[in-house]
């Protein structure tokens with residue numbers, strides 16, 4: 001239903017060539033057994049996108065421009081199709097005259113994270129929980145060779161198709177599955193990003209082990225997640241919802257998260273950034289109508305969520321998988 005062949009072909013002659021056969025088999029099975037009414041509905045909007053002549057792409061600003069401006073009819077078709085794919089949580093994007101002002105200003109997170117990441121030039125990257133691939137474009141702009149986003153949300157996958165249909169970059173994709181469903185123990189990626197995913201996992205240490213298993217020895221993990229204040233022994237498991245989300249499990253302190261990473265077999269662990277989430281970074285827009293962060297905070301005390309928990313704060317940690325490291329030593333798993 002979605003042609004991933006150009007991406008899979010692009011893995012030839014890279015350290016990810018070992019992934020070509022299992023990935024092909026996994027996608028074949030997925031599409032052969034797929035029973036999801038949303039995907040055809042989303043893909044119908046892709047069919048409505050207008051053909052545009054010569055296009056240039058600025059990946060730093062995630063902006064598409066056309067040599068000849070679109071006529072009114074094409075502009076209307078473009079906007080209608082893109083609005084069919086609402087909500088746009090991640091962005092912003094500019095497609096010709098249309099500015100997708102997404103719920104999240106992902107450029108602000110990238111500005112916080114990027115200075116702490118090793119040079120991405122020539123690297124093969126896994127972006128776990130990539131959403132629609134916004135950060136993948138910034139990684140490509142920073143010189144990445146391959147960016148494989150993975151995300152189980154079909155809407156994110158199709159939003160990426162809408163953008164990449166114009167960019168035409170076979171080396172950047174968003175694949176429709178979770179990290180848990182991915183080919184295990186690839187040990188092939190130079191850099192693995194996990195941003196905004198760990199707190200959704202009921203078993204965060206298993207998530208760290210899976211991230212590590214995707215990395216080559218000597219590779220780098222960039223981990224970004226919700227945290228709370230506290231010492232290296234403290235993590236908060238919200239009773240019920242957290243900021244209206246019902247799938248939030250562990251919010252460690254940054255020091256506890258560093259400890260988890262060391263326990264999980266990473267070295268050179270450092271806390272690169274800790275920043276409270278603001279209503280400038282996450283807000284309602286015409287591309288994500290309805291509620292957003294302001295509605296998830298206590299109206300009379302914005303240091304608390306609506307449930308009375310500490311308001312969202314996010315940390316970025318960077319760590320290395322030791323060179324020469326094989327699988328996790330057994331005692332780590334006891």
Ligand SMILES: C[S@@+](CC[C@H](N)C(=O)[O-])C[C@H]1O[C@@H](n2cnc3c(N)ncnc32)[C@H](O)[C@@H]1O
Pocket residue numbers: 090104106128129130131150151152153156177178179180194195196197200
């Ligand atoms: C809060 S968003 C973060 C998106 C983006 N990485 C960012 O930092 O802005 C979490 C994303 O992770 C995806 N996700 C949730 N569980 C996942 C898993 N187990 N493996 C991969 N992606 C997952 C969700 O579909 C969602 O798009």
